[in-house]
Amino acid sequence: MAGGADPSARQLDQTPTWAVALVCAVIVLISILLEEVLHTIGEWFEKRNKKALFEALEKIKGELMVLGFISLLLTFGQNYISAICIPAKYADTMLPCPLKKKLHKEPAGHLPAPKGEDAEHHRRLLLWDDRRFLAADSQAKGCKHGYEPLISVNGLHQLHIFIFFLAVFHVIYSAITMMLGRLKIRGWKYWERETVHDSHNEPSRFRLTHETSFVRAHSNFWTKTPILFYFVCFFHQFLRSVRKADYLTMRHGFVSVHLAPGSKFDFQKYIKRSLEDDFKVVVGISPLLWSSAVIYLLLNVDGWQAMFWISIMPLVVTLAVGTKLQAIITRMAVEIQEKHAVVQGIPLVQVSDRYFWFSKPRLVLYLIHLTLFQNAFEITYFFWIWYEFGLHSCFNENFRLQLVRVALGVGVQFLCSYITLPLYSLVTQMGSTMKKSIFDEQTSKALMSWHKNAKKKHDGSSHASPHGHGKNGAGH
Secondary structure, eight states: OOTTOOTTSOOGGGSOHHHHHHHHHHHHHHHHHHHHHHHHHHHHHHHTTOHHHHHHHHHHHHHHHHHHHHHHHHHHHHHHHHTOEEEHHHHTSSOSSOOHHHHSSSOGGGSOOOOHHHHHHHHHHHHHHHHHHHHHHHHGGGSOTTEEESSOHHHHHHHHHHHHHHHHHHHHHHHHHHHHHHHHHHTTHHHHHHHHHOTTSSOOSEEEGGGSHHHHHHOSGGGGSHHHHHHHHHHHHHHOSSOHHHHHHHHHHHHHHHSOTTOOOOHHHHHHHHHHHHHHHHTOOOHHHHHHHHHHHHTOOTTTOHHHHHHHHHHHHHHHHHHHHHHHHHHHHHHHHHTTOEEESSOOOOOOGGGSGGGOHHHHHHHHHHHHHHHHHHHHHHHHHHHHHOTTSGGGSSHHHHHHHHHHHHHHHHHIIIIIHHHHHHHGGGSSSOOGGGSOHHHHHHHHHHHHHHHHHHHHHHHHOTTHHHHHHHHO
16 A cells, blocks of 8 residues: 555545546546547647647647656555655755644644734645655654654655646647747738738839938937947837838848849748748757756745746746847947948848857747746646645745746736747848758758859859949949
8 A cells, every 4th residue: 555545545446437437538538538649639730741740749749748748657656655764854944834733833822813814825835744754754654763764655646746747838838839939920921921912012212321211210319328328229129129211121121132132932822831940949948948947846945946946037038038139229320320332222241140149049949948948847836736725825934025937927928929029030031041941841842942043143144244243232
């Protein structure tokens, strides 16, 4: 019999077969329905040629399998884990809640009886501590005097529930992230249609660079002072993270550099596919992220207030990344203005990786990935505490602070999914390379051939006419 189990409870050999069969049938039926739903979604992605989303779905399946395997290991090893005994002095260190002995060290007559909501909170706290104390006492029967189990069977059961919450909320957060990102990019479709059906949106006359819409929107006195520069970029991400002039200018720069100038290319669809390719990275849980989750659980010690500072990290990183992406757009506009050149139509931006931190655009995506995981883990942890120990348990002694943390988590989820991630998918196209992986094989080969022929044609015209390159440059 597992330690801590109720001796009067029926074992499986004394349980009716119809009860066992009914429970197994329900569990199997739910599992099959879930598998069919995921399989149907995967077939729909394949039919719509959503290769990146299909790979993301497979990655989610893999993460669910890892969580299921962890749960299986806990189930199989719970008796062995609960049989590991440690000295009681170590068992009473780094607790997430106050130790029971600290709660009862004052006589009852010396303390005023709490009233109202405080009384209810006090009662819940004592009930939870009594349950923990009794469970630990029952488990200690297998350990010698002065020792306690490493984790009780009841504690392992609570870990099972936590893993279930992780699996469910991981799927929910992944769906919300993709839905908000696609919703944001869908608004750019109208700008893309204007470039296809109306080629005269931007005046085709020759103008100075500071007269173009893109430069006028980002050039002002504040661009000359570094502090004001980043201060304004910080607030730009909340107001209008992507303007029409920004989209059209970056589209023009991408097509001119990677394809042929003036080519009819659905840039909005390309950005949407790029978002799906980035989403494939975001839904994964790497060993580094698992390590951060373990550190999160380790530092949740009563009195340390570490959870408050850890909860701020996703917000800080999201705001820093959003500010950096806005600064890249503004920097491109400032560099165009500094040239004091004459352009025709939309100005040509300089496409380069040097705009990004350490010249690595992928680093920004990894920061977004880390932020989304930490934020989702923290919110999942809150709901698990609510389910397992109650809303006003000792984990949430400062309840208002917990509400602020949850509100920040929801805000970060929206900000990162609806603004930062789509903005990254757009701005990262200003890097030195093009994502050929988001196209199907046939389209990718056609683009490579198109790019190679355009480059040969451009090189040939340059060799034929030494002054031809300068004339073309003025045309841009």
